[in-house]
Amino acid sequence: MLELGRWREAIAELGTVVADHPGDVEALCLLARCYSLAGDPASTVATAERVLAVAPRHEWALRQRAVALAALKHRRAAAESARAAIVAAPTEWRAHAALAEVQVQRLGAWSVLSARLAADAALRLAPEEADAHLVDARVRLRTGELTAARRACLRALELDPGNQVALHNLAVVELTRERPDRAARGFTEVLAGRPDDRLVGTAHRRVVHAMLxxxxxxxxxxxxxxxxxxxxxxxxxxxxxxxxxxxxxxxxxxxxxxxxxxxxxxxxxxxxxxxxxxxxxxxxxxxxxxxxxxxxxxxxxxxxxxxxxxxxxxxxxxxxxxxxxxxxxxxxxxxxxxxxxxxxxxxxxxxxxxxxxxxxxxxxxxxxxxx
CATH class of the missing domain: 1.20.58 (Methane Monooxygenase Hydroxylase; Chain G, domain 1)
Structure with a gap:
């Protein structure tokens, strides 16, 4: 169901499983993941905290809690949760990537530096993962390294051709580089795969304004x-x-x-x-x-x-x-x-x-x- 994007159906089914087995940590983590994919960060945090009440050092729950807290603009708490996930599983690249995602949203030079170090750690641990390169691209975009950000997006597309997030981020990089024609082509490709995505449609509209x-x-x-x-x-x-x-x-x-x-x-x-x-x-x-x-x-x-x-x-x-x-x-x-x-x-x-x-x-x- 997750692969098909049927998150609400998955939430209903997992809710039944969790009701019968309230201590099932893996089912709770999957439920938190479904809430995250469905765009409900508050429920993601609540579900992750149910896991942490049973297993305080559960890396996946800490990581999901961090990402959801960042979406709710609680970035300090999100950074603390991401660091706890790294302590729980130092060799899990996704924990480092989560810290980078959180820190890149915070103000201040040292927060951005922390994001860069976390992204580097994720790349060292998982150089063949497309998502690790996408995190690297986002951090480099934040630090003004636009050429390197573009290379990171292209590397992600080499590893996962057709990756919608990579196409979207590449278009954002091209727009930041003042190349709206390339950005428009990139957003057009993303819209072909996600025609109802309002965020992509709005971004594409901004690009067309820039082209005008x-x-x-x-x-x-x-x-x-x-x-x-x-x-x-x-x-x-x-x-x-x-x-x-x-x-x-x-x-x-x-x-x-x-x-x-x-x-x-x-x-x-x-x-x-x-x-x-x-x-x-x-x-x-x-x-x-x-x-x-x-x-x-x-x-x-x-x-x-x-x-x-x-x-x-x-x-x-x-x-x-x-x-x-x-x-x-x-x-x-x-x-x-x-x-x-x-x-x-x-x-x-x-x-x-x-x-x-x-x-x-x-x-x-x-x-x-x-x-």
Missing amino acids: WRLFDVFAAATLLHVALFTVLAGPWRRPVALATALALLAGLTLVGVRAWRAQPAPVRWRLRSDRLRPAVMLWPAMVAAAALTLLLSAYRPAPGGVAERMWWAALLVTLVGFGARLVELLGRRVLILLVRLSFRATLGLYRAGVALRRRRVPAAAARARG
């Missing part, structure tokens, strides 16, 4: 380049050539936009239609229209002092402001990722220096004790 604005970025840059080029050039051939290139740019934008729209799954297109009154979507056609007006009027070069020239200046100003805001936003994201990566590396360097210092002190202390 990337299309504006390219069109605005081409428009401003066209304006700069044909403002400098002069001659009787200038207007026909400028108009021809402007119309070619508009045709190219239309073609790319239509192809991108048709490539999206039907649920995503429906969501985008429902988003048409959202500010981010409403603003996009206005900005594209301003860039198109700038392009056409610049190519035509209206007479000075007329209404057309004033319209051109207004459209040019809107295009410049919009494109400038987009550049600032993109640059800000890249700077933030860089700062996160540098902060993590500094924390990791301090940790390694502390470990090396402790290793030097141990032999010295032993030598003094012998002396």
